Amino acid sequence: xxxxxxxxxxxxxxxxxxxxxxxxxxxxxxxxxxxxxxxxxxxxxxxxxxxxxxxxxxxxxxxxxxxxxxxxxxxxxxxxxxxxxxxxxxxxxxxxxxxxxxxxxxxxxxxxxx
Amino acid sequence: xxxxxxxxxxxxxxxxxxxxxxxxxxxxxxxxxxxxxxxxxxxxxxxxxxxxxxxxxxxxxxxxxxxxxxxxxxxxxxxxxxxxxxxxxxxxxxxxxxxxxxxxxxxxxxxxx
Numbered sequence: 484x485x486x487x488x489x490x491x492x493x494x495x496x497x498x499x500x501x502x503x504x505x506x507x508x509x510x511x512x513x514x515x516x517x518x519x520x521x522x523x524x525x526x527x528x529x530x531x532x533x534x535x536x537x538x539x540x541x542x543x544x545x546x547x548x549x550x551x552x553x554x555x556x557x558x559x560x561x562x563x564x565x566x567x568x569x570x571x572x573x574x575x576x577x578x579x580x581x582x583x584x585x586x587x588x589x590x591x592x593x594x595x596x597x
Numbered sequence: 598x599x600x601x602x603x604x605x606x607x608x609x610x611x612x613x614x615x616x617x618x619x620x621x622x623x624x625x626x627x628x629x630x631x632x633x634x635x636x637x638x639x640x641x642x643x644x645x646x647x648x649x650x651x652x653x654x655x656x657x658x659x660x661x662x663x664x665x666x667x668x669x670x671x672x673x674x675x676x677x678x679x680x681x682x683x684x685x686x687x688x689x690x691x692x693x694x695x696x697x698x699x700x701x702x703x704x705x706x707x708x709x710x
Contacts, residue, residue: 515695515696517697517698524705525702525703526685526700526701526702526703527640527685527687527698527700528700529697529698529699529700532695532697540695576639576640580696583628583645583696584627584628584630584645584689584696584698585630585642585645586630586642586696586698587642588632588639588640588641588642589639590638590639591638591639
């Protein structure tokens with residue numbers, strides 16, 4: 484099946500710093516990628532839809548200046564959490580849309596902000 | 598906006614028993630997908646249902662999509678310890694061209710031997 488990678492898998496940072504998370508589709512081109520956030524024992528919450536070559540579309544309540552998304556190529560989307568605070572600590576997961584509406588998920592990035 | 602409700606949120610099953618998790622959308626869906634997430638892992642795609650009344654089987658798993666395309670169920674027979682994890686349904690709204698998934702709350706399944 485389709486493979487999506489995420490880097491880093493785990494990151495710990497100090498409050499006020501920015502963190503960049505990469506999402507790559509390894510064996511296919513993805514025009515559309517999605518970014519989700521998941522709190523412990525909760526469901527996935529869609530943050531934004533990332534389209535190659537255009538601005539990301541953010542879900543209601545998600546600050547676009549806080550969570551910067553760049554989809555520079557058909558195989559790479561990045562999420563930058565700017566000026567991270569402890570409440571930004573979460574599990575961030577990307578997915579890539581392939582055939583139809585099927586999405587393949589990356590392994591996730593666990594962010595801890597101290 | 599579209600909401601997807603999923604019950605139960607927690608299911609404790611004896612090995613060998615059957616169980617069902619249910620999903621209900623507030624709006625008509627173009628399709629519904631099911632994912633499984635193991636503890637500490639990421640969601641893994643199981644299946645997609647597109648047609649009204651569709652039923653699909655994967656070994657011990659049976660997936661159904663309602664006639665109105667607003668509800669779905671996952672039935673697992675003869676549960677095994679490998680079935681442990683959280684099962685999520687995720688719907689795509691009928692009017693959504695991006696294919697955005699609206700996830701249910703998930704059913705966390707615990708299996709006791």
